[in-house]
Structures are given as C-alpha cells and as structure tokens.
Amino acid sequence: EVQLVESGGDLAQPGRSLRLSCTASGFTFGDYAVNWVRQAPGKGLEWVGFIRSKTFYEITEYAASVLGRFTITRDDSKSIAYLQMDSLKTEDTAMYFCSRGPHRFCSGYSCHSDYWGQGTLVTVSS
Amino acid sequence: DIQMTQSPSTLSASVGDRVTITCRASQNINIWLAWYQQKPGRAPKSLIFMASNLESGVPSRFSGSGSGTDFTLTISSLQPDDSATYYCQQYSTNSATFGQGTKVEIK
Numbered sequence: 001e002v003q004l005v006e007s008g009g010d011l012a013q014p015g016r017s018l019r020l021s022c023t024a025s026g027f028t029f030g031d032y033a034v035n036w037v038r039q040a041p042g043k044g045l046e047w048v049g050f051i052r053s054k055t056f057y058e059i060t061e062y063a064a065s066v067l068g069r070f071t072i073t074r075d076d077s078k079s080i081a082y083l084q085m086d087s088l089k090t091e092d093t094a095m096y097f098c099s100r101g102p103h104r105f106c107s108g109y110s111c112h113s114d115y116w117g118q119g120t121l122v123t124v125s126s
Numbered sequence: 127d128i129q130m131t132q133s134p135s136t137l138s139a140s141v142g143d144r145v146t147i148t149c150r151a152s153q154n155i156n157i158w159l160a161w162y163q164q165k166p167g168r169a170p171k172s173l174i175f176m177a178s179n180l181e182s183g184v185p186s187r188f189s190g191s192g193s194g195t196d197f198t199l200t201i202s203s204l205q206p207d208d209s210a211t212y213y214c215q216q217y218s219t220n221s222a223t224f225g226q227g228t229k230v231e232i233k
Contacts, residue, residue, distance in 0.1 A: 035222075037170075045162075045170065045198040045213050047222040061220040064127070091196040097169055105175055112160035114181060 002026040002115045006098050009120030011063035012088050020120055022098030029052055033101030033111045036083050036095035039119075043105040046094070050101060050110060051081060061110060066092075088124045095119040128152050128216050132225035135213075142231045145201040147228045149214035152196050158218035161190055161199045164227075165210045174199065206232055 008020040022034060033056075036048040049062035051072040060072050071084040081098060097119045101111030129152040139145050149159065161174040172181045174190035177197060187202045201208055209232045214225040 037224075044227045045164075045215075045224040047215070047224060063221060092208050099170075105179075106217050107156075107158040109220040109223075110222040111174065112158075112175045112215060112217050112222075113162075113170070114175070116171070118169050 004117035006117045006120035022081040024079045029079035034081040035099045040094045130225040136229045138231045147199045149197045151195045155216045155218035
C-alpha cells in the first residue's frame with residue numbers, strides 16, 4: 001500500500017526555520033517526483049514546489065512565494081523527502097502535504113499528485 | 127504564473143443529478159490538468175490526470191474533458207459521498223497552480 005507520512009510541523013516564530021519530512025513506503029520512492037502543497041486555514045490548495053527523481057537530476061522547482069526561502073531535498077536510501085523552510089513568515093501558516101508525482105505522466109515541467117500524505121501543521125506566530 | 131479559474135464556486139444538487147464543474151486556464155496548458163477531491167479535514171484525493179484519465183479506483187461516474195484552456199469535470203450521477211470541494215490543477219509549466227475550488231453540496 002502506498003503511504004506518505006509528513007512530520008515536523010510545529011509552532012515557529014517569524015524568521016525562524018523548520019524542516020518537514022515526508023516518509024514514503026509501499027513503492028519505489030526513487031522512481032517518483034515529490035510535490036509539496038500547502039493549505040492555509042480555511043483556504044484553497046497552494047503548490048509549494050517539487051523535486052524530480054534522480055533520473056531527472058533531482059531538479060527542483062518552487063512557487064514564487066517561497067523561492068529563496070524553502071528548499072526541497074530527498075534521500076532515496078531512506079525514502080524520505082524534506083522541505084527546509086527558512087525565514088518563515090506568518091503567511092506560511094498552513095497544513096503542508098507531500099504527494100507523489102508519477103514521472104511517466106508528468107508534463108516535463110511539473111507533475112500532478114497521485115497519492116497524498118495526511119499533512120503536518122505549521123504555525124508561524126510570535 | 128498561469129491562473130486557473132473554476133466555476134461555480136459552490137453548487138447544490140440532488141442525488142442522481144448530473145453535475146459539471148468548469149476550469150479555465152489563463153493560457154494554453156494542452157492536456158496538463160488534474161482534478162482533486164477534498165473532504166473537510168482530509169488530504170486531497172486525485173480523480174483525473176492529463177485532463178481525461180481516471181485514476182485507479184475512482185468511480186466511473188467521474189469524468190474529465192477538455193484541452194487548451196477550457197476543461198470540465200463531470201459527475202454523471204451525484205452520490206452522497208461526493209459532497210466535497212473539488213480543485214483543478216495545471217502542471218504544464220514549472221510552477222503548477224490550483225483553481226480556487228468548487229464546493230459541491232447535496233440538497
């Protein structure tokens with residue numbers, strides 16, 4: 001069974017950092033891209049960024065709202081993807097979801113998400 | 127970034143009704159469109175990818191169509207379990223974007 005489990009969400013002060021983890025199981029993690037999507041309380045979905053697989057050089061893409069502050073990495077030996085969030089802002093408060101991106105159905109520029117984790121909550125407040 | 131506009135924002139329909147949600151892209155996205163269903167307090171669930179391809183395990187009453195800038199998600203016979211918010215997402219560029227969502231309520 002495909003599973004994705006996010007962890008690391010917490011309360012953080014503005015300007016501080018957090019690192020989220022996405023632990024995968026039930027499939028060959030290294031064959032897939034990983035997306036990060038967030039949802040502010042009561043709001044819609046916002047794409048944060050994604051990381052391609054090693055086959056595609058682990059190239060990353062980011063939304064303009066997080067570019068230069070957030071970094072996505074992966075450790076295929078552990079089946080984990082990370083979202084490093086630096087210089088946090090109050091507007092980063094959201095539930096953060098990781099999801100699997102199947103390369104064979106990607107556009108070449110980004111991927112949709114076929115399986116999702118349950119999310120981890122990040123609250124940025126002083 | 128490409129803007130995705132869904133309509134309507136909310137709809138109310140009866141069990142058994144045919145329901146249609148539209149999604150319009152601000153520029154040509156070819157067929158790189160996905161649809162997701164999200165219930166309160168839950169993660170999104172993928173329904174459709176590449177505009178018209180049904181994800182494994184998704185009921186056949188769901189279907190997607192369109193290409194270019196105009197897309198449609200259709201539920202052929204609305205069921206009580208379909209009460210949820212539906213989002214479209216374009217992934218034709220290196221900055222994917224979602225529509226604002228359509229809330230479907232059961233009368």
